[in-house]
Amino acid sequence: xxxxxxxxxxxxxxxxxxxxxxxxxxxxxxxxxxxxxxxxxxxxxxxxxxxxxxxxxxxxxxxxxxxxxxxxxxxxxxxxxxxxxxxxxxxxxxxxxxxxxxxxxxxxxxxxxxxxxxxxxxxxxxxxxxxx
Numbered sequence: 001x002x003x004x005x006x007x008x009x010x011x012x013x014x015x016x017x018x019x020x021x022x023x024x025x026x027x028x029x030x031x032x033x034x035x036x037x038x039x040x041x042x043x044x045x046x047x048x049x050x051x052x053x054x055x056x057x058x059x060x061x062x063x064x065x066x067x068x069x070x071x072x073x074x075x076x077x078x079x080x081x082x083x084x085x086x087x088x089x090x091x092x093x094x095x096x097x098x099x100x101x102x103x104x105x106x107x108x109x110x111x112x113x114x115x116x117x118x119x120x121x122x123x124x125x126x127x128x129x130x131x132x
Contacts, residue, residue, distance in 0.1 A: 013045075013052065016077045016121050017059035024056050027117050031096045078122030086111045086127040097123075 018024040025044035028034045034046040034054060042058035083089050086103045090113050093099075098120075103113040111127040 013055050014048075014077060014079045015055045015057060016079075018056050018119055018121075019059050020119070021056050021058050023118055024121075028054060028056070031093065078124070080112075080124035080126050083125045083127050086113055086125050089113075089125055103127075 016024070021042065021044055025036070025039070025046070028046050029036050034048065037045040037047045037053065039045070044056045046054040046056070048054055090099065090103050093115070094102075097115040097117075099113055099115045101113075103111055103125075105111050109129050111129065113125050115123050115125070117123060
């Protein structure tokens with residue numbers, strides 16, 4: 001991995017909170033195919049590759065507190081995955097992932113689609129355009 005100006009080399013981990021850790025972990029492992037590294041009573045760690053991890057922690061907030069904060073996504077994380085072919089991924093997952101709309105070219109130079117996991121955490125799938 002190359003080092004950036006700020007000294008950041010990439011993700012070490014992404015942490016999301018879930019009311020139902022097992023359900024959300026099944027989505028990321030079963031639907032998206034991320035292997036489980038380890039799990040414990042209140043957390044599951046999935047392997048993103050290259051020493052990067054997705055950590056799903058038990059959210060200890062009551063659901064009413066979440067609704068008062070603007071919905072479940074208001075207190076949770078959203079993140080993006082770099083993919084090789086966003087259209088193929090969309091076709092493979094469109095019946096299993098909540099996608100409000102199909103992939104589109106973005107002004108900032110990538111092709112993307114945004115979906116949501118079972119607890120409405122935002123997931124972007126991003127295909128960087130190749131330079132000629």
